[in-house]
Amino acid sequence: MSTTSRLSGFKDSTIAQRRETVAANSGVDPAEMGVFDPAGGLGVESANHMVENVIGTLAVPVGVATNFTVNGIDRLVPMATEEPSVIAAASNAARMARVHGGFHTSHTGPVMQAQVQLLDVADPEAARLRILEAAPEIIAAADSLDPMLVEFGGGVRDLTVRILPTRAGTHVVVHLVVDVRDAMGANAVNTMAESVAPRLAEIAGGRPLLRILTNKADLRVVRARAVFDKDLLGGAEVVDNIVAASAFAEADPYRAATHNKGIMNGITAVVLATGNDTRAVEAGCHSHAVGSDGRYTALSHFEKTPDGNLSGVLETPMAVGLVGGATKVHPVARTTIKILGVETATELAEIITAVGLAQNLGACRALAAEGIQRGHMSLHARTIAATAGATSSELDLVVRRLVDDSNIRAEHAQEILAELRSGR
Numbered sequence: 001m002s003t004t005s006r007l008s009g010f011k012d013s014t015i016a017q018r019r020e021t022v023a024a025n026s027g028v029d030p031a032e033m034g035v036f037d038p039a040g041g042l043g044v045e046s047a048n049h050m051v052e053n054v055i056g057t058l059a060v061p062v063g064v065a066t067n068f069t070v071n072g073i074d075r076l077v078p079m080a081t082e083e084p085s086v087i088a089a090a091s092n093a094a095r096m097a098r099v100h101g102g103f104h105t106s107h108t109g110p111v112m113q114a115q116v117q118l119l120d121v122a123d124p125e126a127a128r129l130r131i132l133e134a135a136p137e138i139i140a141a142a143d144s145l146d147p148m149l150v151e152f153g154g155g156v157r158d159l160t161v162r163i164l165p166t167r168a169g170t171h172v173v174v175h176l177v178v179d180v181r182d183a184m185g186a187n188a189v190n191t192m193a194e195s196v197a198p199r200l201a202e203i204a205g206g207r208p209l210l211r212i213l214t215n216k217a218d219l220r221v222v223r224a225r226a227v228f229d230k231d232l233l234g235g236a237e238v239v240d241n242i243v244a245a246s247a248f249a250e251a252d253p254y255r256a257a258t259h260n261k262g263i264m265n266g267i268t269a270v271v272l273a274t275g276n277d278t279r280a281v282e283a284g285c286h287s288h289a290v291g292s293d294g295r296y297t298a299l300s301h302f303e304k305t306p307d308g309n310l311s312g313v314l315e316t317p318m319a320v321g322l323v324g325g326a327t328k329v330h331p332v333a334r335t336t337i338k339i340l341g342v343e344t345a346t347e348l349a350e351i352i353t354a355v356g357l358a359q360n361l362g363a364c365r366a367l368a369a370e371g372i373q374r375g376h377m378s379l380h381a382r383t384i385a386a387t388a389g390a391t392s393s394e395l396d397l398v399v400r401r402l403v404d405d406s407n408i409r410a411e412h413a414q415e416i417l418a419e420l421r422s423g424r
C-alpha cells in the first residue's frame with residue numbers, strides 16, 4: 001500500500017529520484033531499490049537454479065505506473081515491459097478514473113481446477129455417478145497431500161465429472177476444484193491430480209491419461225470497474241467514440257484480438273514484474289474471451305453513464321500467486337510485491353485486472369481521439385534515437401527533433417545525429 005500514488009512530476013524525475021519517491025511512498029527500504037540495478041537483480045547463479053542450460057539473464061525495463069486507486073487504496077504499480085508508452089498510458093488512464101474513486105473489484109476466490117482424463121470407460125454415464133459417489137474419499141486423499149495448504153484455509157472444494165465426446169472416443173474428465181490460497185497453484189493441483197488419478201481410473205473402469213491443471217481458470221475470476229472522467233478524456237465526442245470502439249471490438253474478432261492485446265499490455269507487465277507465469281495468465285484471459293457461442297470477443301466493455309462519463313468493466317481469470325514459482329525466488333519480484341503492498345494473491349490479482357482495464361482505456365482513448373501514433377510514437381522516439389546511437393547527452397535533443405519533424409524513423413535519427421556531431 002502506498003501513501004499516495006499521485007506523484008506529480010514523477011515522469012520528469014531522475015531514476016534515483018524516482019526510486020526515492022517509490023521507496024518513501026511504499027515503505028520499502030530505499031537500500032532495497034538497488035535490486036533494480038543490473039548487478040542487484042537476478043544473478044546468473046540464481047538463474048541457473050531456476051531453469052535449464054543457463055547462459056545468462058535478459059533485462060527488461062521496470063517502470064512504476066502512478067495514479068492507481070484500487071478499492072479505495074492507493075497503489076504504485078511496477079510494470080515490466082519492453083514497449084514504450086504502456087506505463088504512461090496506464091498512469092494516464094488511472095488519473096482519469098481517480099477523480100471518480102478509481103477502480104473497484106470483486107473476485108471468485110483463488111480457485112483452480114485440475115483435469116484427470118479417463119479413457120476406455122465402457123459405461124461413461126454410470127462411471128460419472130460412481131466417481132461422484134466416491135467424491136468424499138477422493139477429496140480427502142487429495143487434501144492429505146498438501147496439509148500446509150489446508151492449514152492455510154485452502155484445499156479441495158469440489159469434484160465434478162464431465163463426459164466428453166472426442167474423435168478418439170468418449171472421455172470421462174474429472175475436475176478437482178481446489179482453493180490454492182496464495183499460490184498460482186499449478187504444482188499444487190497437478191500433484192493432487194496425479195495422485196488420485198489411479199483410483200479414479202479404478203472406479204471408472206478405465207485408464208488415466210492427462211493429469212494437469214486447466215489454464216481456463218474460470219473459477220478464479222476478477223472483475224474490475226471504473227468511471228473515467230469525460231472532461232479528462234477529451235469531451236462528450238471522445239466518450240461516444242470510445243463506446244463505438246468498444247462495440248467494434250465486441251462484434252469483430254479481428255478487432256477483439258488487438259483490443260485484448262492492449263489489455264494484456266498492462267496485465268502481462270505486472271504479471272512479469274511480480275515473477276508470475278505470463279503464459280498461464282495469457283492463456284486464461286484469451287480463453288475467457290470466447291463466449292458461450294464460441295465466438296472470440298472483447299474482454300472489456302465500455303458504456304456512457306447517465307451524466308456523460310465513461311464506465312468501463314473488465315472480467316478476467318487471474319491465476320497469480322505470492323508463493324511458489326519464481327515469485328519468492330526472483331529478487332526483483334520480491335521487491336515489486338513490497339512496492340505493491342499486497343498481502344494476498346487475490347489482492348494482487350485485483351490490481352492486475354484494474355491495470356488491464358486502465359491500459360485498455362488508455363489505448364482506446366488514444367485510438368478514438370488523436371490516433372495511437374502521437375503518444376506512442378513520441379515515446380517510441382526514445383528507442384529509435386537510442387538505436388541510432390544517440391548518447392545520453394544527445395538523446396533528448398534527437399527525440400525532440402524526431403517528434404517536431406513528425407518523422408520518427410531510424411534514418412532520420414541518424415541524419416539528426418550526423419548534423420549534431422558535425423556542429424551544423
Ligand SMILES: CC(C)(COP(=O)([O-])OP(=O)([O-])OC[C@H]1O[C@@H](n2cnc3c(N)ncnc32)[C@H](O)[C@@H]1OP(=O)([O-])[O-])[C@@H](O)C(=O)NCCC(=O)NCCSC(=O)C[C@@](C)(O)CC(=O)[O-]
Nearest residue numbers: 011085086088089091092258259262362363366372375376
Ligand atoms: C502517452 C500518452 C499517455 C500521452 O498523453 P498526453 O495527453 O500527451 O499526456 P500528458 O503529458 O498530458 O500527461 C498525462 C498523464 O499521462 C501520464 N504520462 C504522460 N506521459 C508520460 C511519460 N512520458 N511518462 C510517464 N507518464 C506519462 C502521466 O500520468 C501524466 O499525468 P501526471 O501524472 O504526470 O500528472 C497518451 O498519448 C496515451 O495514453 N497514448 C496511448 C498509448 C498506448 O496505449 N500505448 C500502448 C501501446 S500501443 C498497443 O500496443 C496497443 C493497441 C493500441 O494496439 C491496443 C488497441 O488497439 O486497443
Ligand SMILES: NC(=O)C1=CN([C@@H]2O[C@H](COP(=O)(O)OP(=O)(O)OC[C@H]3O[C@@H](n4cnc5c(N)ncnc54)[C@H](OP(=O)(O)O)[C@@H]3O)[C@@H](O)[C@H]2O)C=CC1
Nearest residue numbers: 148149180181182183184185186187188277280323324325
Ligand atoms: N499449465 C501451467 O500453467 C503450469 C504451470 N506450472 C508452474 O507452476 C508454478 C506455480 O505452481 P504453484 O503450485 O503455485 O507453486 P508451488 O508448488 O511452488 O507453491 C505452492 C505451494 O506453496 C505452499 N504454500 C505456502 N504458503 C502458502 C499459501 N499462503 N497459500 C498457498 N500455498 C502455500 C503450499 O504447500 P506446501 O508448503 O505444503 O508444499 C502450496 O502447495 C509456476 O512456476 C508455473 O509456471 C507448472 C505446470 C503447468
